[in-house]
Amino acid sequence: MLAEQQMWRYRLHKVFTKGILYVGLLAGAALMMLPFVWMLTSSIKAPEEITLRTIQWLPKAAQWQNYKIAWEAAPFNVYFKNSFLIAITVMGLDVVFSSLAAYAFAKLNFFGKNFLFLLFLGTMMIPGEVMLIPNYITMVNLGWVDTYAALIVPWTVSVFSIFLLRQFFLSIPHELFEAAVLDGCSRFKYLIQIMVPLSKPALVTVALFKFIGSWNSFLWVLIMTNTPTMRTIPVGLTYFVSDVGSYYNYLMAASTFAMAPILLLFLLLQKQFIQGIARTGLKG
Amino acid sequence: MRSRKLVLLALVFCLALSSTALAQTQITFWHAMSGELGNAIDYLTAEFNAQNPDIVVESIYQGRYGDLNTKLVASLSARTTPTIAQVYENWTDSFFRHGVIAPLSHHMDLSDEEFNNYIEVFRGMNTWDGELYTIPYNKSNWVLFYNADLIPNPPQTIEEFLQISKDITAQTKGETKGFGIRPTLELFHAFLYVNGGDFLDEDLNVTFNSQEGKEALELMIGMLEDESALLIDGYENEAFGDNMIAMYIGSSAGMPHVENSVGDKFQFSTAPIPAGVRPGAPFMGTNIALFDSATAEQKAAAGRFVKFITNTDNTVYFAIKTGYLPVTYSGLNSAEYQQFLADNPHKAAVANLDAFEYGYWQPTIAAWEEARSAIGIAVERVFLGEPMDIVLDEAQMLVEEAIDEMLSQRY
Numbered sequence: 055m056l057a058e059q060q061m062w063r064y065r066l067h068k069v070f071t072k073g074i075l076y077v078g079l080l081a082g083a084a085l086m087m088l089p090f091v092w093m094l095t096s097s098i099k100a101p102e103e104i105t106l107r108t109i110q111w112l113p114k115a116a117q118w119q120n121y122k123i124a125w126e127a128a129p130f131n132v133y134f135k136n137s138f139l140i141a142i143t144v145m146g147l148d149v150v151f152s153s154l155a156a157y158a159f160a161k162l163n164f165f166g167k168n169f170l171f172l173l174f175l176g177t178m179m180i181p182g183e184v185m186l187i188p189n190y191i192t193m194v195n196l197g198w199v200d201t202y203a204a205l206i207v208p209w210t211v212s213v214f215s216i217f218l219l220r221q222f223f224l225s226i227p228h229e230l231f232e233a234a235v236l237d238g239c240s241r242f243k244y245l246i247q248i249m250v251p252l253s254k255p256a257l258v259t260v261a262l263f264k265f266i267g268s269w270n271s272f273l274w275v276l277i278m279t280n281t282p283t284m285r286t287i288p289v290g291l292t293y294f295v296s297d298v299g300s301y302y303n304y305l306m307a308a309s310t311f312a313m314a315p316i317l318l319l320f321l322l323l324q325k326q327f328i329q330g331i332a333r334t335g336l337k338g
Numbered sequence: 339m340r341s342r343k344l345v346l347l348a349l350v351f352c353l354a355l356s357s358t359a360l361a362q363t364q365i366t367f368w369h370a371m372s373g374e375l376g377n378a379i380d381y382l383t384a385e386f387n388a389q390n391p392d393i394v395v396e397s398i399y400q401g402r403y404g405d406l407n408t409k410l411v412a413s414l415s416a417r418t419t420p421t422i423a424q425v426y427e428n429w430t431d432s433f434f435r436h437g438v439i440a441p442l443s444h445h446m447d448l449s450d451e452e453f454n455n456y457i458e459v460f461r462g463m464n465t466w467d468g469e470l471y472t473i474p475y476n477k478s479n480w481v482l483f484y485n486a487d488l489i490p491n492p493p494q495t496i497e498e499f500l501q502i503s504k505d506i507t508a509q510t511k512g513e514t515k516g517f518g519i520r521p522t523l524e525l526f527h528a529f530l531y532v533n534g535g536d537f538l539d540e541d542l543n544v545t546f547n548s549q550e551g552k553e554a555l556e557l558m559i560g561m562l563e564d565e566s567a568l569l570i571d572g573y574e575n576e577a578f579g580d581n582m583i584a585m586y587i588g589s590s591a592g593m594p595h596v597e598n599s600v601g602d603k604f605q606f607s608t609a610p611i612p613a614g615v616r617p618g619a620p621f622m623g624t625n626i627a628l629f630d631s632a633t634a635e636q637k638a639a640a641g642r643f644v645k646f647i648t649n650t651d652n653t654v655y656f657a658i659k660t661g662y663l664p665v666t667y668s669g670l671n672s673a674e675y676q677q678f679l680a681d682n683p684h685k686a687a688v689a690n691l692d693a694f695e696y697g698y699w700q701p702t703i704a705a706w707e708e709a710r711s712a713i714g715i716a717v718e719r720v721f722l723g724e725p726m727d728i729v730l731d732e733a734q735m736l737v738e739e740a741i742d743e744m745l746s747q748r749y
């Protein structure tokens with residue numbers, strides 16, 4: 055009898071704490087969702103509704119044509135094609151190069167390894183804007199202005215990716231490496247067959263960061279290109295913003311379709327992404 | 339014999355091909371016009387290209403003004419400047435001091451009549467070294483936007499303006515404040531100028547840290563204190579459309595946005611900025627500059643292009659499509675534009691002919707970028723409640739430093 059009562063109390067306690075936890079999480083989720091909900095509802099508002107200072111969540115009548123108008127305001131089909139092409143290529147190449155470099159920094163011994171790594175990290179301290187004009191001159195000298203090369207090649211190596219992967223690689227026990235080498239495994243084979251499968255979460259994280267970074271990149275694309283056919287989605291988003299006012303409803307509609315691919319990618323890969331962040335100690 | 343004929347034919351063909359290719363002059367025009375403006379300039383460019391088979395103009399959108407400036411600076415370092423570009427006056431001054439622009443009007447084959455047809459205020463804003471270096475293109479002015487349902491007769495003087503602002507707040511029990519204040523350099527300039535002051539004098543001495551300047555700031559702060567005005571962040575047209583304010587002073591270029599935010603909620607109109615000790619109409623917007631790196635052919639082609647897009651028909655076309663002003667007297671007085679104003683009475687103040695008589699503009703010096711930022715921050719600090727004297731003294735020091743640095747640099 056007593057045991058049964060205790061059991062009940064235990065269960066009640068568990069339900070209660072879980073309940074609180076879920077309510078808390080739901081509230082957090084709702085808070086995070088708020089800007090997205092706002093974006094979605096704003097994207098179908100009429101112009102005079104969107105600038106209201108008092109909060110109005112839903113439009114009186116949904117203006118679905120905002121999407122059509124936004125889509126036609128700039129050559130978005132070309133921008134999408136370019137954004138995909140560039141983001142996927144950059145992502146793929148960066149994962150390859152970064153894992154090679156990170157492997158060297160994490161598992162191999164060579165002269166000046168730590169110095170080189172610090173030098174790499176040091177470059178992260180220089181803001182990109184400072185490098186913009188020198189980089190532009192380099193691109194001009196290479197004859198790459200207004201080509202995909204300028205939009206892809208400089209971004210295929212990222213110190214941040216190398217750093218993230220190195221940290222992850224370091225967490226893989228060195229004994230595994232020694233055992234594999236003892237069994238006659240080459241260093242490269244070890245990377246491909248053991249490290250890479252073990253590091254899937256970290257690789258996915260690097261890939262996602264890179265994809266998002268490339269997808270959102272604005273100033274670089276604008277400076278390095280001159281023809282609309284070479285440009286990407288963020289350039290298209292500026293069409294709705296000016297110094298004297300903004301077309302928020304169209305901007306929100308365009309932002310919605312601009313971020314859809316990223317959202318999809320995240321939903322597909324979220325398990326690995328969260329693992330990657332959690333295990334490399336990079337969060338918050 | 340036959341083969342000889344063939345060779346000859348091929349030669350003639352090649353020559354014909356190369357000569358058309360040679361005769362075509364390519365020029366590039368970098369600008370920051372998107373949306374309606376972008377469509378209008380693309381249309382005019384296409385028209386020009388169709389009418390001038392020997393010239394190919396490529397109009398390229400380079401982001402917003404800040405982005406365009408960055409891109410121009412980068413292209414100057416890499417020697418990849420466009421033929422012509424949209425520029426603000428202080429950029430022009432910097433380019434002029436570096437000797438990288440050429441006087442565009444020299445390449446436009448302008449008769450005296452055509453030269454004088456450009457509105458005088460705009461010529462003033464575009465003159466360096468006594469020459470019309472750049473050509474005005476999208477010019478706007480600052481006007482008073484007012485809710486015509488609440489205010490049937492807009493104020494003409496500062497006294498009337500203050501009274502109406504108070505009345506509106508009282509009348510609506512504070513729900514709608516009379517005036518909207520966004521603490522910007524431009525608004526400060528508007529009140530400073532009609533109070534007889536300005537930012538700098540002709541010799542580049544600071545004049546805003548003066549009785550006139552302090553009175554202008556005190557006037558605005560006083561309006562906030564007696565609640566006849568509302569402090570606004572963000573675009574004024576939003577608070578205006580939302581009935582939070584009944585008047586604001588802003589750029590005529592924002593007209594489409596005002597129309598959007600107001601919708602059918604009420605009638606609105608525009609009037610000149612109320613006059614203080616003197617009237618004043620601030621003019622702004624950008625101009626077109628020609629880079630000296632262009633070849634002689636390109637310069638001539640650019641001249642023809644700019645002459646084309648600012649001719650009477652086209653300046654009117656652009657003005658009607660975008661809400662900017664025609665840049666010539668003939669455009670302003672054209673039947674088409676006058677009809678447009680008659681059809682849209684709420685835009686009448688924008689092209690008010692008197693305004694051109696007492697038009698003024700912000701300093702056009704290279705150091706202005708830095709100076710305006712210092713003054714802008716000072717205005718914000720005053721509105722945050724910091725002591726005006728100290729803030730203005732500090733701003734004066736920063737502006738003087740920027741100007742000294744500009745003058746001491748040897749180009």
